[in-house]
Amino acid sequence: MKLYWAKDVREADRIAIQEMGIPSLTLMENAARSITKALLEEVPERLRGRVLVLCGKGNNGGDGMAVARMLKERGHSPEVVLLADPARLSGDASVQYERLGPAGVPWETLDGAQAVPALSQRLRSADLVLDALLGTGLGGPAAGLSAEVIRAVNESGAFVASVDIPSGLSGDACAPPGEAIRAQLTLTLALAKPPLFAPESAPLCGKVRLLDIGIPPQAISRLRPAGEALDTAWARTFFQPRRPQTHKGDAGRLLLVAGSLGKSGAAVLGARGALRSGAGLVTVASPASAQPLVAAGLPEAMTLPLPETKAGTLSMDALTPILAFCDRVDAVGMGPGLGDLPETQALARELYERIPLPCAVDADGLNAFQGEPERLAHHAGARVLTPHPGEMGRLVGHAADQVIAQRYGLAPARAEAWQVALLLKGYRTLVAAPGEPWRLNLSGGPHMAAPGFGDVLTGIVTALLARGLSPLDAASLGAWWHGAAADLASERLGGYGLLASECADALPAVEGSLRTP
Structure with missing residues (x-):
């Protein structure tokens, strides 16, 4: 609308x-x-x-x-x-x-x-x-x-x-x-x-x-x-039935760079969001010590164990194998659970700038640019950034409430300056992209105020990028689908206490209800 x-x-x-x-x-x-x-x-x-x-x-x-x-x-x-x-x-x-x-x-x-x-x-x-x-x-x-x-x-x-x-x-x-x-x-x-x-x-x-x-x-x-409201009628146009001969390589292949010691759950949730969004092949790149936990948490996802720091986060030695793996996928997601160790943040900045594919970036992938937000304008492929107001505030030097108050001007301006699609999370999530009217998501609600929902969203957006959607459409549909799945799962439960994994598991039901025959 x-x-x-x-x-x-x-x-x-x-x-x-x-x-x-x-x-x-x-x-x-x-x-x-x-x-x-x-x-x-x-x-x-x-x-x-x-x-x-x-x-x-x-x-x-x-x-x-x-x-x-x-x-x-x-x-x-x-x-x-x-x-x-x-x-x-x-x-x-x-x-x-x-x-x-x-x-x-x-x-x-x-x-x-x-x-x-x-x-x-x-x-x-x-x-x-x-x-x-x-x-x-x-x-x-x-x-x-x-x-x-x-x-x-x-x-x-x-x-x-x-x-x-x-x-x-x-x-x-x-x-x-x-x-x-x-x-x-x-x-x-x-x-x-x-x-x-x-x-x-x-x-x-x-x-x-x-x-x-x-x-x-x-x-x-x-x-x-001025903008567009993302409602059910808008989302319906994206859901089409697959061809009978579709195989998993056709459904999108993605790499998720995520997880660390103590934060393997973030990687699992991101991968779950991607798979429940219909991605055909999902590989999680995580520190070697976290790989068994990721594999056990979601056996449907493949894993790529990588060199790590003594603290159990990805080390700079992971740069070359991650870039090499990009030849085997259609899109990359990065950030959930990476941790804030300086070496890992340096790795995140290098990956952001050098990955040649569409890439969704969240959480610690964004926190790595605190103090250096101008570097977000330098990237080899399309980018979707998915900060919440606190993360956005750290990037631009504002308090979270200032970000919320200024978001209709701030999000489009930063999307233009950084040449990215920017998904600014919150109630009625705002999506902006260079040269386009902003988009306002109408799904979701307070039942999403719980850990892990951002990780699931990263997986959804990455899956949509792997499917071939533009950064703006991937961010927009990802925000709507994420919120609609949470709404459906919350309605089934009848109250708060919704888990991020339950939101991910409701994604196929939302798609099934809207798919155009």
């Missing part, structure tokens, strides 16, 4: 109205019909009770008044509350106001802040509140009477459906600029907006439905999306 800032939606409106000759009032009527239909589908019981429609002075308010009229025509009893003098209503909103009386829709103007307590009582008794106050064009925190009404709506506990976006959110920013309405349902118009799905604002939006209002595809095609 493509995501567009409010300024882009306004441009689509302009193209449709000014260049394609579609009257703006027609678009508003289309929007109201779509909203009315969605309400009848989503909350039919609530529409039979008391419906309060809160309208501002702009087009969002015009949409609300048109919906009230259409609900009245269908036998419901909406009441409109205007937060503006009717004489100050703009354009099409004024037209919709003039149609309220002939349609028999009762309305009133909220007479300043002193009228808010009385409105609060009505809100508490409403079965449905339709929020059509502010729309997407808010440039800062809601103020004045609008802010008072937003607060009253939230305090009332009423069920709220918002038109386009919950009032108080901005259509041009992911974080709320101030207090915003907490909606249970958001009916967004024409194009999906980033704040409806971004973790900063999504909890305020409830269930989101995207409604068509008749803007031609030719107008939308001229826009550049």
